[in-house]
Amino acid sequence: MELIYTVNPGIEDIAAEEIKAELGGNVEYSRLSGHIYHKLEYNVSWEAIYRLRSINRAFLLMWKGLIGKKHEDLLKLKNEIIEGLKDIHYYVTPYTTFAVDTERVGEHEFTSIDVSRLVGELVIRIVESKTGRKPVVNLRTPNVIVHVFVKDNKIYIGVSLTGPWSMHRRGYRIYDHPAALKPTLAYAMLTISGTRDKDIIVDPMCGGGTIPIEAALIHEDAHIFGYDQNPRHIRGAKMNAYAAGVYKRVFFGVWDATRLNEVIDNVDHIVSNPPYGIRYGDPSSIRKLYNKFLEASYKALREGGHLTIITTEYNYVYKIAKRAGFKIIHERVVYHGSLYPRIMVLEK
Ligand SMILES: C[S@@+](CC[C@H](N)C(=O)[O-])C[C@H]1O[C@@H](n2cnc3c(N)ncnc32)[C@H](O)[C@@H]1O
Structure with missing residues (x-):
């Protein structure tokens, strides 16, 4: 099982330690990237992931690959992404709404919006070809988030396991202090x-x-x-x-x-x-x-x-x-x- 997590930039090492201690496996991250890659030899339950206290979101990794800096490098990845996301219809169905959200670190000719648009089109195409119907895009309150992380020459695509809310929203904040800490x-x-x-x-x-x-x-x-x-x-x-x-x-x-x-x-x-x-x-x-x-x-x-x-x-x-x-x-x-x-x- 491969996972990616988003975390508050600057605490990747703390989150990596917590992930390893609670779930085992190996982790990789770079400082201030806000992301952690996690590889396990076995599957973990979402309840175990929900117990983590340092992460914002967790995603099941569907595909990872290499990407160049130019616009055409992004377009060249179409077939690889379609192959990598061939099982995406188990998560994004015609009956769930979805959104693609991209974070990009490094210098590229393309923007995060270009990446989200391309991956979104491919997800619709794959789900339609497998189920006969298109899924609906909902950018405000999607049921499923497809997350893309581009860091220099690496690209990761995953589906959210932690729902649309970041886990830093603990649910206990009845009183919202004007300068509250995460x-x-x-x-x-x-x-x-x-x-x-x-x-x-x-x-x-x-x-x-x-x-x-x-x-x-x-x-x-x-x-x-x-x-x-x-x-x-x-x-x-x-x-x-x-x-x-x-x-x-x-x-x-x-x-x-x-x-x-x-x-x-x-x-x-x-x-x-x-x-x-x-x-x-x-x-x-x-x-x-x-x-x-x-x-x-x-x-x-x-x-x-x-x-x-x-x-x-x-x-x-x-x-x-x-x-x-x-x-x-x-x-x-x-x-x-x-x-x-x-x-x-x-x-x-
Ligand atoms: C940045 S806020 C803390 C927010 C808090 N960590 C949270 O998550 O809600 C700083 C707080 O320091 C308090 N404060 C400022 N001067 C203080 C003082 N001399 N003694 C006690 N509290 C003080 C303010 O009332 C304010 O609530």
Whole structure:
């Protein structure tokens, strides 16, 4: 069985580790591509795939091949694609709607739309030749997504196993915080920070509670706290935790992150998504917040504890981390909300 997954760009390695640990097999990916290729010697159930916490979508690979950069290179692949997709009528039928969605990385003369159009035409042709009827295209709410990934000279085509919704939509988000973090990134931050059962895990600026909720979904037996200075967000976070079934395992409270050490100490992991300057307005107030937040976090952490943050203010964090007593032990770029923030791990 061969699968492809889409993931949030920047966390391919975390997702690859989770896929290998949960499902076995071999994985291949390149950094920031947002895709993972997975080969198994056996079949896995979609329930097992649904349990993964770091992926957006999973696709059953129907065909993979090589592609050139020119327009005619795409057209030359017609017969190979028809042969590769000869069983597509088991998934796309005259009674299901479908859409082709293409992601392209690298330099090519053709666009993603050219690829989607060609593959869409071929899918219609194959289904009609096998069943006598054409399937219906529905770009907004298709029953089946045919996904094409073109990365430089490689092309992969698969059908979706995870439905039309990305799995980063967990279903527990009743309260939608205006700057909510993707749960897949929250999972990645917790993994990078190295959280374990029994640990004290705190998000002092938790908004709608994404990080504490994901922590509670991974760790049955950790001590998890979520604070925010805005009572409306804390009310929302409690509603989300209730919907996620972890209400009793997370303590939520209204508190100022710059005074975190006054409510808690001996913390193993502070994992947080503080406001970004871009969205905050005045640069001097965001700097003041970051300074005080780092100082309070240092005091609240145990020796060797981690402060793991996602931020666009990484240059400023570089500047102040050492002064606050921290050592930066990990740093990576991820893609989130049309921005390229960094996940940074600071060790006490
Ligand atoms: C980017 S949002 C966090 C979003 C959250 N990760 C989620 O998924 O919903 C940043 C949060 O920090 C909170 N905040 C800002 N300054 C704070 C402070 N001094 N103390 C506590 N919370 C603060 C804001 O109210 C906001 O909810």
